[in-house]
Amino acid sequence: MSTTATDPIRDYIVQEFLAGEDAADLTDDFDLIESTVVNSLGLVRLISWISETYGIPVDDIPLEPAAYRTLADIRRFVSEAAPAAV
Amino acid sequence: MPSPRLLQAFSRHVQEDPGRTALVAGGARVSYADLEQLARRTAADLDAVDRTDVRALCVPAHKSPETIALLLAAWRRGINTLVPSPGLGAAALATLTAQAHGPLTAVAVPGGGAILSREESDPALADGFSAPDPEESLLTLTTSGSTGVPKLVPIRTDAFDRFGDWATEKFGLDADARSLSFSPLNFDLALLDVWTVLEAGGTVVLADAGASGDAAYLRALTSDNDVTLVQGVPLLHRLLAADGARYPSVRTVVFTGESVSEQGLRDTFAACPAARFHNVFGCTETNDSFIEDIDPDAFVHPLPIGAPIEGTEAVLLIEGPDGTEVLQGPGTGELLVHTPFQTCGYLEQARNAHAFMPDPRGGGAMFYRTGDLVHRDADGRHFLQGRTDFQVKVRGVRTNTLEVETVLGAHPDVVEACVVALPCPEAGTRLHAEVVRRDGTSLSSLGLRAYAAKHLPRHAVPSSVALAGTPLPKTPTGKPDRNSIKKTRLNGDT
Incomplete structure (x- = not known):
């Protein structure tokens, strides 16, 4: 579980999808898709943020929700696609 | 009287x-x-x-x-x-x-x-x-x-x-x-x-x-005075039944105002072991119009509003190919009722033409347009689906905010829940929930979202959840003040 301020992915999710809410329960394995915290529209925003933040071309980013189910999934994808960034 | x-x-x-x-x-x-x-x-x-x-x-x-x-x-x-x-x-x-x-x-x-x-x-x-x-x-x-x-x-x-x-x-x-x-x-x-x-x-x-809202006070008041009749919104029954309280003196329990959760029903059955239970439906204009006598050993949930009270006539109006028509048999439509208890009309004369209309099947009796969306099944039982005006479209899907509230309210750690539709730049409309959790529980907004996602279609899961420890603002008749909640949210969002 990672809750420090040095976790930009988590910070982004909290700021963008859980603004003003208690995010203490947001663990690395919390299912963002199943819980609808990230819905289909949110997924589009998330992908574009990843693309911009980590310099990964949008075309290289898979669109299926399963790739972003949890914080751990997103982190794993980013570290594989842009190893220098994380 | x-x-x-x-x-x-x-x-x-x-x-x-x-x-x-x-x-x-x-x-x-x-x-x-x-x-x-x-x-x-x-x-x-x-x-x-x-x-x-x-x-x-x-x-x-x-x-x-x-x-x-x-x-x-x-x-x-x-x-x-x-x-x-x-x-x-x-x-x-x-x-x-x-x-x-x-x-x-x-x-x-x-x-x-x-x-x-x-x-x-x-x-x-x-x-x-x-x-x-x-x-x-x-x-x-x-x-x-x-x-x-x-x-x-x-x-x-x-x-x-x-x-x-x-x-x-x-x-x-x-x-x-x-x-x-x-x-x-x-x-x-x-x-x-x-x-x-x-x-x-x-x-x-x-x-x-x-x-x-003081459960301990209400419990003592009810016990100490050997109350026999308890009528109220689900919140009252929930407060009374908390912590395994028992009221052997209660003979009659009347649920009214809003739909009660299944757990709330079971808790009340246990709290009032000698009581008969009724779900009563009505409004100020008509007073009570429907009643369901609830059998604790064989009840359905959600509770029906039941059948028209003796002397009450009820019709469901639907939009047919040639305009508004009276629904025959099972189906869903706007409820119109004529009760023996109803008002002669609002003092404001201009309101009456819209709210009251003569028996749509013919005849002179004045019927009140409830604005309630009601489903009638093949057995003639009636179920409240919500208000005709609580229908919103979320990402194109017709959604009833009252149904979403009912689902959130059924969570054992939720005392009350209110769901409002807010404008959303992406989706047109999004749902926001304000929820009061039971004291001392650790329910989080994420936990509640996960719960909602399990029990609701995706479009109906609120996209934001605010948890509060204090009661929601209420209208003068005790229902959650949705307009006020909406305004606060909108002003806070901008």
């Missing part, structure tokens, strides 16, 4: 059994003789003012024996009383009083008596409003304006007597009845739990208006 018959029955109880307890309030017992004395003191104050131009007496519904005595005294003098929420602001009160052709306001004082004041207001405010006719009605109630000033609904005396007859028989009310009066005096629920019980010679236990 606010009718000559109630007044006669009350006087009879005073004569025949003066020492019997009429009211319990603030820990003190008020006997029928005490209440009579309070009413006489108040009558003296009413007689001390010139009442020649008085068409309606505004009595803010402060919940006290003195206010009840004030109403009895006014009715004895043939005065129609307008009974609004005491929480209304001065400007709204003045407008309502003017609309009802006032111009007197009376506030009961401790120990009996009333302070009367005369409102000078613009007579034009009463344009288009009928004056209440005391021959026809002694009581004018208000319905929640979720928008703007409440609507004025005169309650007919004969309609009240018919309601009293029905309720007395249906719930077996007599001098041994002891009701818990939880809702404010200006609610139509008081017609049963205050006025019909007094007419029967029973005892009314007045729950303090300020303590309505």
Whole structure:
């Protein structure tokens, strides 16, 4: 579980999808898709943020929700696609 | 009931059994003789003012024996009383009083008596409003304006007597009845739990208006006074049933106002082992119109609103190929009812053409358009689907915010939930939930989202959840004030 301020992915999710809410329960394995915290529209925003933040071309980013189910999934994808960034 | 018959029955109880307890309030017992004395003191104050131009007496519904005595005294003098929420602001009160052709306001004082004041207001405010006719009605109630000033609904005396007859028989009310009066005096629920019980010679236990969310207080009040009749919204039943409390004295439980969760039902069954359970459906304009007698051993959930009360006629209106038509057989449509208990119409004449219409099947009876979306199954049971105006579209999918509330409210750690539709730049409309969690639970907004996602289609899962420890803002009739919640959210969002 990672809750420090040095976790930009988590910070982004909290700021963008859980603004003003208690995010203490947001663990690395919390299912963002199943819980609808990230819905289909949110997924589009998330992908574009990843693309911009980590310099990964949008075309290289898979669109299926399963790739972003949890914080751990997103982190794993980013570290594989842009190893220098994380 | 606010009718000559109630007044006669009350006087009879005073004569025949003066020492019997009429009211319990603030820990003190008020006997029928005490209440009579309070009413006489108040009558003296009413007689001390010139009442020649008085068409309606505004009595803010402060919940006290003195206010009840004030109403009895006014009715004895043939005065129609307008009974609004005491929480209304001065400007709204003045407008309502003017609309009802006032111009007197009376506030009961401790120990009996009333302070009367005369409102000078613009007579034009009463344009288009009928004056209440005391021959026809002694009581004018208000319905929640979720928008703007409440609507004025005169309650007919004969309609009240018919309601009293029905309720007395249906719930077996007599001098041994002891009701818990939880809702404010200006609610139509008081017609049963205050006025019909007094007419029967029973005892009314007045729950303090300020303590309505205090479970420990309500539990003690109910236990200590051997209450037999509990009527109220699911929140009341939930508070009473908390922590495994038991009420062997309760004989009748009436659910009303909103849909109750399955767990809430089971908890109440356990809390009141000797009771009969009813789901009652109605509104201020028609009073009760549907009832479902609930069998704890064989009930369905969500609870049906049941079948029309004896004497009530109900039709469902649907949009057919040639316009509006009456639904035959099973299906879903807007509920229209005609009850033996209904009002003769709003004082504001212009409202009536939209709210009331002649029997759509032909015939002269006036039907009230409830605005409620109701499903009728093949067995003739009716189920409330929500308000016709609570339908919103979320990402193109028709969604009923009340259904979402019901699902959130069914979470064991949720005390109350309110869901509003907010504008969303991406989706057009998104759902936002305000939720009050039970004290001491660790329910988080993420936990609740996960729960909602399990029980709702994706489009219906609120996209934001705010958890609070304090009760939600309420309308004058005790329902969550969705407009206020929405406004706060919108202003906070921008």
